[in-house]
Amino acid sequence: MDTHCDISVITATRQRPKHLEACLHHFRQQSLGGLRAEHIVVSDGPDDYARRQVQSYGARYDQLPESAGQWGAAAKDRGIELARGRYVCFWDDDNWYEPHALATLYTTAFGFDIGVVQCRYLRRKQAAAGGAAPPLGRRVSLRRH
DSSP states (O other), X not given: OOOOEEEEEEEEESSOHHHHHHHHHHHHTOOOTTOOEEEEEEESSOOHHHHHHHHHTTOEEEEOSSOOOGGGXXXXXXXXXXXXXXXXXXXXXXXXXXXXXXXXXXXXXXXXXXXXXXXXXXXXXXXXTSOOOOBSOSSEEEEEO
8 A cells, every 4th residue: 555645635524514525525526637645534523424424435534532622623633643645735624625726736836846835715606596605715725744
């Protein structure tokens, strides 16, 4: 088993199955080209449903023994410990990501040999029904690991 990849995407979650499902789907839809990426999901406390969801997508799963709170900071720290990528990227489970997001971040970081790349979010136009659309992503950053 190869223990190295180009990008480790870390997602902290806690009992939010609908959000996590969308996040896992967005990772699967990434246009990676030749990039090797892994998705690590860490639950901030026990969550058997999240474990099954993550495993069904082939992502890596870990959980903290109990909720540490802190808006997922401890879960993200655990994700960094598990990461095998040259770069790490944090994805919130409630954001939407364009199919080229990871490749764009990686190309920018690697191409210019910089350690941190950050982007802002975009908001889709409201749907015809008048409901607000979710953001495509907040400040997403890629950091050398």
